[in-house]
Amino acid sequence: MLKLMSLEIRKHKLTGLIKGVLIANLIILGFMVLVLFVDQNEQVSTFTSFGDVFEGLFVFVKAVFIIFASALLGRLVIEEYRSNTISLLFMYPIPRKKLLTAKLIIVFLFTFCTIIISDLVLGALLFWINHFLQIIPGQLTWILVKDELVKLGTGALYAAGIGLIPLYFGMRKKSISATIISSVVLVTLISGGFDQARLGNFAAISISLGLIGIAIAYVSIRKIETDDIT
Amino acid sequence: MTSILRTRDLTKVYHGREAVSSVNMTIKQGEIYGFLGPNGAGKTTVMRMITNLVKPTGGEIEFFEEKVTPGSYEMLKRMGCIIENPVFYDKLSARENLLLHGEYMGYYDKKAIEEALALVKLSGIDNKPVKQFSLGMKQRLGIARSIMTKPELLILDEPINGLDPVGIKEMRDVFRMLSREYGMTLLISSHLLSEIEQVADTIGVIREGRLLEEVAMDSIRGLNxxxxxxxxxxxxxxxxxxxxxxxxxxxxxxxxxxxxxxxxxxxxxxxxxxxxxxxxxxxxxxxxxxxxxxxxxxxxxxxxxx
Structure with missing residues (x-):
């Protein structure tokens, strides 16, 4: 499986994604700093503590990388159908479900890892920037950090599952735009809302959506074995 | 000669219509089998079923006297195929494409790549991405890819599409050489008789999904x-x-x-x-x-x- 995954990475030149991830992170960072500055001049400020800031950052990071995952799904799975390289791939002496599983594991791990790393790095950077600018009110405590880390781990796991949901929409008509649009809609649904009333903040909803993503991946993998490739 | 591939009542139904109906074909080991029929006759569908891309609605396929099932993946190691237009990961170079092919096929002889490229006269293509290749070059590269693993059965669907007359002649010689010197069995489809009659040992004629006749060229040359x-x-x-x-x-x-x-x-x-x-x-x-x-x-x- 590791071999198949490394072949996928080579074939689709996925190392080039790192650049995209860096750019996305810079934009998130810039946006967060901007919001913090604007927020300072508001009468009722949104970010009243480090907890609030990290919460905002996490929602942002998750949203960006769930959409990123859909682009990756488009490239690894849907594009193979569109350019018909899938018939080449499925003529290799390797079970189709293994080939597809390798692709989906890449997407899942990519989403999970980029969310964790980005959130940690950006969180640290925000803390460091705040050291000079003092724009975030309150103190950063160890309890808060520990709390955030647990939230981050579980949240990234759900998000990685949610990142697979667009596969369902993309596979119906083998459309990359459907894949990406469905992820944008999904992200808007779970990240939109006011303060704590975000859909994504209800653990039950996040867990269910994450499981739905995994279920979609599972069904796609099972179905692929009997599909006709024309 | 023993048969390398045999189909029995092979049938494929798409949306209630039979695209391939009860095809019984026998390809003998070492021969060049020309698969002749007009466009849309079902040639490609038969080839897709042989390569396990499309699952038959009825009938069966035997490869080396072993029944092909949806889980028959090992047999694909012994085949080389181009189905319809040859497709590549076209942002990668020809060599990268062939290297990947070797990895997926479990075939790691680096020399084989150069040999295959030389055989189809595609040397000196540097590191140009396949995207920039002409149709004829892609066709040659496709043939190089399918023969680099030295398969026992080579399946070529309209292999000379897009080649110029010189290229067609060269490929014909390559096919003959693969058959005579490497002992490969070739299944070549075409809608052009002139293309096939010069290389094939046996011709199977398909029309509207039915195999009308399967004849040895020697026997019909006598009919002239x-x-x-x-x-x-x-x-x-x-x-x-x-x-x-x-x-x-x-x-x-x-x-x-x-x-x-x-x-x-x-x-x-x-x-x-x-x-x-x-x-x-x-x-x-x-x-x-x-x-x-x-x-x-x-x-x-x-x-x-x-």
Whole structure:
């Protein structure tokens, strides 16, 4: 499986994604700093503590990388159908479900890892920037950090599952735009809302959506074995 | 010769329509099997079923006398294929594509890549991405990819599409060489008879999903007959001369004042003389060959092949 995954990475030149991830992170960072500055001049400020800031950052990071995952799904799975390289791939002496599983594991791990790393790095950077600018009110405590880390781990796991949901929409008509649009809609649904009333903040909803993503991946993998490739 | 591939009542139904109906074909080891039929006859569907891309609705396929099932992946190691247009990861170079192919096929002989590229005369392509290749170059690269793992069965769907006449000749020589020297079995489809008759040992003719005939080329080459074609407005008079003056029996009056004379003992010159003496007006008189083309045109019903 590791071999198949490394072949996928080579074939689709996925190392080039790192650049995209860096750019996305810079934009998130810039946006967060901007919001913090604007927020300072508001009468009722949104970010009243480090907890609030990290919460905002996490929602942002998750949203960006769930959409990123859909682009990756488009490239690894849907594009193979569109350019018909899938018939080449499925003529290799390797079970189709293994080939597809390798692709989906890449997407899942990519989403999970980029969310964790980005959130940690950006969180640290925000803390460091705040050291000079003092724009975030309150103190950063160890309890808060520990709390955030647990939230981050579980949240990234759900998000990685949610990142697979667009596969369902993309596979119906083998459309990359459907894949990406469905992820944008999904992200808007779970990240939109006011303060704590975000859909994504209800653990039950996040867990269910994450499981739905995994279920979609599972069904796609099972179905692929009997599909006709024309 | 033992058979390398055999299908029994192979059938594929798409949306209630039979794209392939009860095809029974036998490909013998070491031969070049030409799969001939007009566009849309079901050639590609049969090939997709052989390579396990499409699952048959009915019937079965045997590869090396082993039944092919949806889980038969190991057998794919022993095949090399191009189905329809050759597809590549076209942002990668030719060599990268072949390297990947080797990795997926479990074939790690680096020398094989250079050999295959040289065989299809694609050396010196540097690191250009395949995207920039012409159709002919892609076709050559596709053939290189399918033969680099030295498969026992090579399946080529319309392999010379997009090649120029020189390229076609070169590929024909490559196919012959693969068969004679490497002992590969080739299944080559085409809608052009002229393309196939020169290389194939056996030809299977398919039309509207049905395999009409499977014949060894040797046996139909023998079917070729020579005849003299006489064109005249005075058919009755001409027939009289043929029967009574020349004592010929083996001839046939066709439509539109054409008579075909199959008797071997008579020369064109003698015919001419007798007809002139018999006062028959001759519009034309010429020696013709009943070609393979006529044979296949008859089978297929006159459309699509030439």
């Amino acid at each position: 007959t020579d005849y003299i074609e006489l064109s005249t407005p005075e058919v009755t008079k001409a027939v009289y001369v043929l029967q009574h003056k020349l004592s010929l029996t083996n001839f046939k009056a066709m439509d539109a004042g054409i008579i075909r004379i199959y008797d071997e003992g008579v020369s064109q010159q003698a015919l001419n003389k007798a007809l002139v003496l018999g006062d028959v007006y001759i519009a034309s008189l010429s020696r013709k060959q009943h070609s393979l083309e006529d044979y296949f045109l008859q089978l297929i019903g006159g459309e699509g092949i030439a």
